[in-house]
Amino acid sequence: MEKQKKAHEATKIKKLHVALYWAASCGGCEIAVLDIDEKLLDVVNAVDIVFWPVAIDIKYKDVEAMDTHSIDVCFFNGAIRNSEQEHLAKLLREKSKLMVSFGACSVSGGIPGLANMSDKEQIFDTVYLDNPSTENHEKTTPKPSVAVKEGELRIPTFYDMVKSLDQVVDVDYYLPGCPPPPWLIIDAIDAIVQGHLPPKGSVLAPLKAVCDECRYEKSEKKISKIKRIYELNPIEQKCFLEQGVICMGPATRAGCRGRCMEGNMPCTGCGGLLPHSLDQGASMISGLASILGIEGEEGRDDKDVDALLEQVRDVVGTFYKYTLPVSLLNRKVMK
Amino acid sequence: MTDFEPNIVGFLCNWCSYAGADLAGTSRLRYPPNMKAIRVMCSGRVDPAFILDALKKGADGVLVAGCHPGDCHYQSGNFKTNRRLKLLKKLLSELGIEPERVRFEYISASEGNKFASVVTEFVDELKKMGPNPFYHSSPKSTQ
Numbered sequence: 001m002e003k004q005k006k007a008h009e010a011t012k013i014k015k016l017h018v019a020l021y022w023a024a025s026c027g028g029c030e031i032a033v034l035d036i037d038e039k040l041l042d043v044v045n046a047v048d049i050v051f052w053p054v055a056i057d058i059k060y061k062d063v064e065a066m067d068t069h070s071i072d073v074c075f076f077n078g079a080i081r082n083s084e085q086e087h088l089a090k091l092l093r094e095k096s097k098l099m100v101s102f103g104a105c106s107v108s109g110g111i112p113g114l115a116n117m118s119d120k121e122q123i124f125d126t127v128y129l130d131n132p133s134t135e136n137h138e139k140t141t142p143k144p145s146v147a148v149k150e151g152e153l154r155i156p157t158f159y160d161m162v163k164s165l166d167q168v169v170d171v172d173y174y175l176p177g178c179p180p181p182p183w184l185i186i187d188a189i190d191a192i193v194q195g196h197l198p199p200k201g202s203v204l205a206p207l208k209a210v211c212d213e214c215r216y217e218k219s220e221k222k223i224s225k226i227k228r229i230y231e232l233n234p235i236e237q238k239c240f241l242e243q244g245v246i247c248m249g250p251a252t253r254a255g256c257r258g259r260c261m262e263g264n265m266p267c268t269g270c271g272g273l274l275p276h277s278l279d280q281g282a283s284m285i286s287g288l289a290s291i292l293g294i295e296g297e298e299g300r301d302d303k304d305v306d307a308l309l310e311q312v313r314d315v316v317g318t319f320y321k322y323t324l325p326v327s328l329l330n331r332k333v334m335k
Numbered sequence: 336m337t338d339f340e341p342n343i344v345g346f347l348c349n350w351c352s353y354a355g356a357d358l359a360g361t362s363r364l365r366y367p368p369n370m371k372a373i374r375v376m377c378s379g380r381v382d383p384a385f386i387l388d389a390l391k392k393g394a395d396g397v398l399v400a401g402c403h404p405g406d407c408h409y410q411s412g413n414f415k416t417n418r419r420l421k422l423l424k425k426l427l428s429e430l431g432i433e434p435e436r437v438r439f440e441y442i443s444a445s446e447g448n449k450f451a452s453v454v455t456e457f458v459d460e461l462k463k464m465g466p467n468p469f470y471h472s473s474p475k476s477t478q
Contacts, residue, residue, distance in 0.1 A: 117429075282384035285426065289418035305418060315426040328387035333431035333468045 016072040016193065019051035019063075020102075021092055023078030023085035024112040024162065029103040030054045030077070032179030039186050046193050051092075063091060071096040073192055075175075077103040079112045079325065080163045083144075084156035093169040098192065100204075104178040104270045106165040107203075108280075109325030111178075116324050116331035117316060119160045160334075164326050174203040176253060178270035178322060184255050205255030207275050210267050214249055214258040216240070221291040226311040229265065240266040241291060246318055251277065251284035270322050279328045281319035288312070341395035341461035343370040343454075346385070348378045350408040351443045352400035358447030366451040367458040370398060377401065378439075379412025383423045386437055390427075393470045396436045396461045398453070403441040413441065432469055435460060 022030060034040065050071060051058050074096035080086050093099050104110040115123060124141045128134065144157045165171055175188055188204045191197050198204070211218065218239045227244040229235075240247035240261070248269035249261075260267055273280045294304055312318065320327055347353040353374045359366065375381060378401025386397045399420060401413040417439060424434035438457055442450050 278382075278384040279387055281426065282382065282387055282423075285383045285422045286419055289422050290415050292418055293414070302417075305421065309418065309421045309425070312422060312425065314429075315422070316429050319426070328384060328391045329430055329432070329469055332429070333472050335431070335468075 016047045017050045017070065018047045019071045019074040019092055019096060020049065020054075021051065021074065021076050021078075021088055022054065023076070023089065023106070023165075024081040025078030025103065025105045025110070027054070029105075029179045032103070032182070032185065033075075035179075035182040036186050036189075037182070039182075043189055046189075060088070060091075063095060066095050068094055069097050073098040073100060075100050075102040076165055077106050077179075079105040079109045080159075080165065080168045081112060081115065081161075082156040082158050086159075086168055089165060089169045098172045099165075099169065100188065101165045101171045101174045103180055104176055104272060104322040107174045107176045107326075108272045108323040109162050109164045110270075110322050113162045113164070113322070113325040114317065114320075115162050118332070119334045120158055124158075161331055162325050167325065172200050173197070174201075174205075176203060176205055176270070176272045177256060181256050181259065183257075203253065203272075203275070205253055205271065208254045209274055210249035210252045210254050210256065210258060210271060211239075213254045213256065214239075214261045214267075216261060218242070222293055223291055224294050224308065226292075235264050241288075246288065246312070248280075248284055248319070248321075250287045251280050251319075268321050269319075272323055273326070280323045281316070281327055284319045285315075339462055339465060341369050341458055341466075342393060343396045343398055343457065343461065344389040344394045345370040345372045345398040345400065345454075346375050346378065346381045347372050347442075348380075348401045348408075348412075349374055349376050351402035351406065352378070352440075352450070354444035355400070355442040355446045355450040358444065359450045360447075362447045364447055364451040366454045369458050369461075370454050377407065377409050377412035378416040379407075379409060381416060381419075383419055383426075386420075386423060390432065390436070390467060390469055393467060395464075395467045396438065396457060398438050398440065398457060400440045400442045400450070400453070403443055406443065430469075432467070433464055435464065436467065 049056060051063055074092045076089065076092060076099060080089055101107045105112055128136055128141045129139060142155060145152055145154045175184060177184065184205055216237060216239050221242050223244050225244050226246060229245055232243055232245065236243055245266050247266035249267040251274060252267055252269045253271035253274050255271055269280060277283045292308055294300060294308055316324065324330065347356055356372060378399055381399050389397050399416060401416055404413065407413045420437060420439045424437055427434045440453050
């Protein structure tokens with residue numbers, strides 16, 4: 001009994017200090033932490049949360065006052081798109097022993113990363129000026145600082161470009177997914193608590209592609225018509241690509257156990273790049289072009305091939321939904 | 336932009352186009368020296384990522400050349416490349432890069448002349464287009 005108590009005291013002392021932060025994200029990753037259900041009770045026993053803006057009231061200045069490396073692990077979700085997020089990323093990097101890039105936005109820019117198809121000016125024009133439901137006669141757009149009679153008011157500076165966390169600070173581990181599935185979160189926390197961590201820079205997810213975990217039957221693929229999901233009636237119990245629907249499975253890292261396919265939806269690629277892939281979109285363009293084809297292509301006019309490929313709409317939105325900022329050409333060229 | 340010399344990366348397939356380029360050389364045909372040739376076993380070996388990487392690192396144009404339809408040493412490599420590059424060009428135009436900077440040509444081992452004229456034509460086109468806009472885009476876009 002005494003021994004148990006001592007052991008308990010020992011673990012109490014060793015409680016890990018954990019910080020969680022959100023940058024350019026939807027907040028889903030914050031909820032994903034709660035998706036680990038009853039395992040949360042074990043986590044609470046093993047860790048002390050020292051910073052988590054969504055749940056506990058600790059100010060930035062309290063974090064600034066912490067000692068260097070006083071946080072054991074920081075789970076950082078969201079991409080970097082303004083100066084506040086960049087400041088917090090750098091601050092938390094300095095204060096944390098381990099920086100874990102949590103969720104697709106932080107790992108590879110995620111859906112906010114698609115803003116790299118525009119720049120700050122275009123975004124402000126759409127949001128504040130040209131929006132049909134907005135009346136803005138004075139053409140007011142956010143400015144980093146404004147002088148009022150009480151003094152100067154400041155808000156964060158909005159950047160022209162969205163970046164992934166590792167384009168701003170050094171990252172130790174990556175936990176991909178939109179949001180990361182609970183079993184990967186549990187494995188990651190277990191590995192951190194027990195100290196069984198892989199080499200720095202590892203992605204804490206399987207090395208395989210989503211197809212490997214997908215339940216649908218797969219056979220020889222050859223498609224000549226691309227369909228949208230609503231055109232499938234009924235949805236057959238076989239590979240979406242074989243049914244003509246673009247599924248990012250072959251170019252996406254597994255770990256999700258094919259959750260979207262369980263719900264009869266194709267993969268959109270939130271797991272991010274496969275190991276050794278240079279560019280998720282390029283991998284899928286290559287894969288999709290291989291299986292697209294028309295009968296007797298040898299004798300056919302090149303125009304038939306054009307018509308076939310014309311069916312692929314919104315190339316960036318389809319193939320780079322979560323990875324535009326970390327792709328080889330990480331943004332649209334702005335004239 | 337009259338003194339602009341475009342930088343071209345050329346992926347040439349081992350069985351047809353590289354031999355075609357060789358023939359152009361042994362026949363002493365004249366063509367501009369702007370293309371850096373990379374021999375690949377098949378044009379189907381050219382991953383779209385290689386082309387994006389070349390553009391990222393400053394290439395003004397990328398030429399991919401393979402066997403004529405039906406002549407591919409591996410049956411269907413050139414057809415796949417044709418489709419891949421068409422899809423890649425759609426991507427490039429969405430990203431604000433002229434799709435004409437990527438060119439796919441069928442050049443056989445006996446077509447030294449065609450090889451020389453393709454390279455000459457491509458260099459002229461790229462001279463008119465100017466430098467790769469991604470590589471030379473303003474630093475503003477990286478903040």
